[in-house]
Amino acid sequence: MDKARGTAIHDKKYETFIQWLQANNFPESKLVLANFTNTGRGMMASDDIQAGEVIVSVPRKFLMTNESLSKIYGSNHALSSHQLLALHLVMLKQDKQSWWKAYIDLLPVHFNTMPVKYTQSLLDHLPTALKEQVSQQKENIYSDYLACLAYLKSNPAIIVESIQPEDYEWAWLCVNTRCIHMTKMEHSAKGGNIALAPMLDFLNHTTEAKIESGYNVRNQSFEIKTLTPYRKGEQVYINYGPHDNLAMLKEYGFVLSQNCYNFVLLDHEVWTLYEEMETKQGFDVKKQILEGAGYFGDYSIKDDEISFRLMAALRLLALDGATEPGFDRKVMDWHDVVMGQTDMIDPENERKALIMLQSICNRVARQAEEEIETLAHITEKHPEAEFHPFALYFLRQVWNESNGIITQTLADVKEKLATL
Numbered sequence: 001m002d003k004a005r006g007t008a009i010h011d012k013k014y015e016t017f018i019q020w021l022q023a024n025n026f027p028e029s030k031l032v033l034a035n036f037t038n039t040g041r042g043m044m045a046s047d048d049i050q051a052g053e054v055i056v057s058v059p060r061k062f063l064m065t066n067e068s069l070s071k072i073y074g075s076n077h078a079l080s081s082h083q084l085l086a087l088h089l090v091m092l093k094q095d096k097q098s099w100w101k102a103y104i105d106l107l108p109v110h111f112n113t114m115p116v117k118y119t120q121s122l123l124d125h126l127p128t129a130l131k132e133q134v135s136q137q138k139e140n141i142y143s144d145y146l147a148c149l150a151y152l153k154s155n156p157a158i159i160v161e162s163i164q165p166e167d168y169e170w171a172w173l174c175v176n177t178r179c180i181h182m183t184k185m186e187h188s189a190k191g192g193n194i195a196l197a198p199m200l201d202f203l204n205h206t207t208e209a210k211i212e213s214g215y216n217v218r219n220q221s222f223e224i225k226t227l228t229p230y231r232k233g234e235q236v237y238i239n240y241g242p243h244d245n246l247a248m249l250k251e252y253g254f255v256l257s258q259n260c261y262n263f264v265l266l267d268h269e270v271w272t273l274y275e276e277m278e279t280k281q282g283f284d285v286k287k288q289i290l291e292g293a294g295y296f297g298d299y300s301i302k303d304d305e306i307s308f309r310l311m312a313a314l315r316l317l318a319l320d321g322a323t324e325p326g327f328d329r330k331v332m333d334w335h336d337v338v339m340g341q342t343d344m345i346d347p348e349n350e351r352k353a354l355i356m357l358q359s360i361c362n363r364v365a366r367q368a369e370e371e372i373e374t375l376a377h378i379t380e381k382h383p384e385a386e387f388h389p390f391a392l393y394f395l396r397q398v399w400n401e402s403n404g405i406i407t408q409t410l411a412d413v414k415e416k417l418a419t420l
C-alpha cells in the first residue's frame with residue numbers, strides 16, 4: 001500500500017466540522033482530514049492504527065438513511081434512495097441554518113474529473129463503451145431531477161427554493177461518490193439501501209485496503225473496521241469494491257495507477273469482424289448459437305487473461321459454412337469446447353481464431369495510440385476549453401492501460417500461435 005504522508009488540513013470549515021461532531025458526541029477517532037499529493041483530500045492516521053481496530057463509528061443520528069428521510073418525506077412516494085438523498089442534499093445546501101451545515105460545507109465544490117462533467121472535446125476521446133455509459137448516466141441524473149420536481153409539485157407542504165439542474169447534479173454526484181450501502185438495517189427502499197455518513201465519506205479508495213463494515217445494532221452505529229494496520233501520518237483507506245479503472249472513472253472520477261481489475265472490452269470490435277466476415281444470414285445463425293449457449297457479448301482481455309467467452313466467439317466465427325448443410329456437426333465440436341470437453345475444435349480453427357484476435361488487437365492498439373497522441377496535444381488544439389488537469393491525466397492513463405493490456409495480449413497470442 002502507498003505510504004505517502006499527508007498534510008493535515010486546519011481550515012475554518014474543518015474546525016467547524018470537528019466542533020459540530022464533538023458538540024454532538026461523535027465518537028473520537030484516529031482520523032484527521034489531510035491533503036495527499038497522490039490522491040488529494042483524504043484521511044490521515046493521527047496515531048498508529050492496529051489491524052482489527054474500528055477506525056470510524058458513525059452514530060445513527062449522523063446517518064442520512066431511508067429511515068431518517070422517511071421521517072421528513074414520508075414513505076408514500078416512488079423516489080429511489082439515490083433520488084431522495086440527492087434532493088435532501090440540495091435542500092440542506094439551501095438551508096443556511098441546517099443542523100448539517102458544517103458537513104455540507106465540506107462536500108466537494110465540483111466534480112470536474114467525472115466524465116459526466118467533461119466538455120464535448122474531452123468526451124469525444126472516451127473509450128466507446130464508456131462514452132455510452134456516461135451519456136446514460138447524464139440522462140439518469142436528469143430524469144432523477146425531473147422525478148424530484150414532480151414529487152415536490154405534488155407535495156406543496158415541502159418548502160423549497162427553485163432547484164436548478166446543476167444543483168441537483170452536484171447533489172446526485174455527491175451521493176454517487178460518497179454513499180455507503182447499509183447492511184443489517186430494515187426499511188429497504190427502491191434502488192437499494194444507500195445512506196450518507198459524514199466522516200467516513202472522507203476515506204479514499206485502494207484495492208489493497210481490507211476492511212469490514214456494517215451497521216452495528218448494539219451501539220446503533222455504522223462502523224468500519226480496518227484489517228490493515230497503519231502508522232501515524234499515513235493515509236487510511238477503505239475499499240470501494242472490485243472496480244476496473246473505467247468503472248472508477250465513471251462512478252468516482254479517478255483512476256488508480258495500479259489496478260488489477262483493469263480489462264479491455266472488445267465487443268464492438270468482435271461484432272465489426274462478424275459483420276465483415278459473415279453474410280447477414282450467417283451472422284444471424286451464429287448470433288443465435290452464441291445466444292443459445294449464453295456466450296453473446298462481454299468479450300474481454302486482461303493483462304494475463306484472454307476471456308474464454310471471447311475465444312468462444314472467435315472460434316465460432318472461424319468455422320465456415322454457417323448456412324451450408326453439415327454446419328450443425330461443426331457446431332457440436334464448438335459446443336464440446338464451450339463445455340470444456342476439449343481444448344480446441346482443431347488446430348486450424350484455433351489458428352484462425354487467434355489470428356482474428358491479433359487483427360482486433362492491432363486495430364484497438366492503433367486507436368489507443370492515436371488517442372494518446374491526440375490527448376498529448378489537446379490543450380493546444382482547444383485553447384478555449386478549460387480541462388481539469390486530472391481529468392486529462394486520468395483519460396490518458398486509461399488509454400495507456402488499454403495499450404499495455406493489448407501489447408501483452410498480442411505477445412500471448414504470438415506465443416500460442418507458435419505452439420500450434
Ligand SMILES: C[S@@+](CC[C@H](N)C(=O)[O-])C[C@H]1O[C@@H](n2cnc3c(N)ncnc32)[C@H](O)[C@@H]1O
Nearest residue numbers: 039041042177178201202203204205252253254
Ligand atoms: C468517498 S469520497 C472520499 C473523500 C474525498 N476525497 C473528499 O475529499 O471528499 C470519494 C471521492 O474521493 C476521491 N478518491 C477516492 N479515492 C481516491 C484515490 N485513490 N485517488 C484519487 N482520488 C480518490 C474521488 O474523487 C472520489 O469520487
